Amino acid sequence: MRYLRYGEIGAEKPGLLDGEGRIRDLSGVIGDLSGKVLGALPQPDPESLPLVEGSPRIGVPVAGIGKLVAIGLNYSDHAAEAGMAEPSEPIVFMKATSCISGPYDPVYLPRGALKGDWEVELGIVIGREAKYVSEQDALDYVAGYTIVNDVSERAFQIERGGNWTKGKSCDTFGPIGPWLVSADEVGDPQSLALELDLNGERAQTGSSAKMIFSVRQIVSYLSQMMRLEPGDVIATGTPPGVGMGMTPPRYLREGDVMDLRIERLGHQRQEVRQD
Template identity: 60%
Template sequence: MKLLRYGPAGAEKPGMLDASGTIRDLSGVIADLKGDALSPAGLAKLAALDASKLPAVSGNPRLGPPVTGLTNFICIGLNYADHAAETGAAIPKEPIVFLKSLGALCGPNDDVIIPKGSVKTDWEVELAVIIGSTAKCVSEDAAMDHVAGYAVCNDVSEREWQIERGGTWDKGKGCDTFGPLGPWLVTKDEIADPQDLAMTLDVDGQRMQNGSTRTMIFGVRHLVSYVSHFITLHPGDVISTGTPPGVGLGQKPPMFLKAGQVMKLSIQGLGEQTQRTVAYSG
């Protein structure tokens, strides 16, 4: 299934994308895509629905993040061997875990705001794992039982703030709009192997990232288990699993985003995002 949330920011409704690409309204079935709706039983209930009997949504509504009510927006740093090489970093011995502010979460096609004073805003296409049921200290063998599905994430980053302003990654990762997620949650049954997905990111039509989840250092199963030993994972929580090479920081010379540019991201089987960068105006 492809599950989504559509409508104005803060007033999204739950929906499902049917086989023809039509959005079907789920608000008569569930309150939202959160909590028990993401559990194995909740997803089974949605999978059993006849999509053709659900109300069709007309037009081309804004898409919001495909889940809500999350407790944690977790990211993994330097998790692709080829990306670690382009930054000159050593291969991590354990996953590098940091948190992205929940305030960074936004829709997949929402504008990305270049923060006030930023000179090094960067892009990162990433596979996001969406948790479906509470996971605490779970084994690798049981880890996938707690996964609802996957989505595309752009882990937008301000590199000066991340690297040069005291060594705390979070301050360069949590700005408003720095976490576009979606366009939809694709349930795990539709993805045969999350460790074999092509992923791309273009800036103004130029291919910058062209990678694959095959080069992950720590795979999805390991990450869910590992993180659950430090942070209890709840339904709707997101683990963004790292990025392949081609980020702006890794270009020679480095390239960073300016207002008025367009990013387009895709991951095989998970859809596309498109964001326009805009200047801070607050």
């Protein structure tokens, strides 16, 4: 099933999509799409739920995200694009949860930004507590999947010392959504097509089959080092076509529009603005 949260920022309600793509209100069934609910997502008949009229804002599909963990350089073709060797273990960094925003909300370039960039990524949503999980069992801890735009400021990330977090955590640099698609509906997470268009022209085209470390491997690996909790989101890396990899590099400017798609997971769209 395709779950979502709709409404103004701070007042979102849980919902799901019916067979015709209309929003149905889930607030009479669950309080929100968070916590233990994610370990046993409800599966009501959509026709039995109230129809939501109009075109409300679509918010982040999971409430109360405790951690937004990201994996760097995780596509073989992106590593080749960057001229870097494939890592022997996952490259792990954190994005501050204050960067999280809705899938259609604007992306704001921070003051002093020089090299804003885009990254379409498959997002894993954890459904139940995972600690010391085996690769064989790892998918049992996944509630579902979503789209993450791992927006980056490359000058902050690479040229200002320290680790990557400072270039990954600016406000609005973590659009998530539009849907949380249940794991059973997605099927094999290693067979999904990913795309990103910038101003209507294709920038990124990829497949999750090119991931160096699979969803199973990532969930298991992280669970050896940190307890994964319901609602945690993991961004699993990006395919080639980022602005930094272009010749010459192309970075985000005010007025640019990013359109992201992942097979079975829907579409995001953000307009770039200057903070």
